[in-house]
Amino acid sequence: MKQILTLLLIVSSVMTVSSQGNAASNDPAAKKVLDAVSVKFKTFKTLKSTFTYKVENGAGKVLSTKKGTVFMKGNKYRVSFIGQEIFCDGSNVWTFDNSANEVTITKLDASGGSITPQKLFTDFYDKDFLYKLNGEKKNGAKTIQEIEMTPIDKNKTFHKVYIYVDKAAKTITGTKVLEKAGSTYVYDVNTLQPNTAINDSYFVFDEKKYPGVEVIDLR
Secondary structure, X not given: OHHHHHHHHHHHOOOOOOOOOOOOOOOHHHHHHHHHHHHHHOOOOEEEEEEEEEEEOOOOOEEEEEEEEEEEEOOEEEEEEOOEEEEEXXXXXXXXXXXXXXXXXXXOOOOOOOOOHHHHOOOOOOOOEEEEEEEEEEEOOEEEEEEEEEEOOOOOOEEEEXXXXXXXXXXXXXXXXXXXXXXXXXXXXXXXXXXXXXXXXXXXXXXXXXXXXXXXXXX
8 A cells, every 4th residue: 555655646746737837848749738638537527447556676677566446536536456445535535454454544635735546647737847748659559648757856756757648548548657766656557437337435435344444533
């Protein structure tokens, strides 16, 4: 769970909207791509996505791999791994650790600065970053556009973020975050299923379904 939260923290710091920021020094072609992704994502009432999350060392060796599923509906979400889950009903966040049979409850940051999976799919341009379109490449039948983002603040723990976009579908296929310490975090979107029926109760942690769970309420 620590790894996925780390990834969300890194990427969400890139994906807070401020369209005015560095417009003069950013690549207009990249902004056009990112604007289209954001507009497309906002048309979805709900979204189900499966993904693969990898951590690589500086030599490109894969240190760990996890597969998971994320469900989103408005500002609600649920991220699921084997034995690990995060629930959010738009107000509260439950982080469940199956190995410890423990759930921690916190309040969702109402200021908009909170870490959410939604920020992995939209709002990819921040006033603290420079971005450019590196070009396109074929991946099977798909044309993938690569956008490179560089933080202006050199004190950040990472020095590059790459966003990969399906040109035709205008959806994110993955992200890559390069840490200064040498690690690389890779997030690959495997499937996207928009507008599936998801009940609001699915985003709430139900203690009755987890017998003996220890609850740590930090709200």
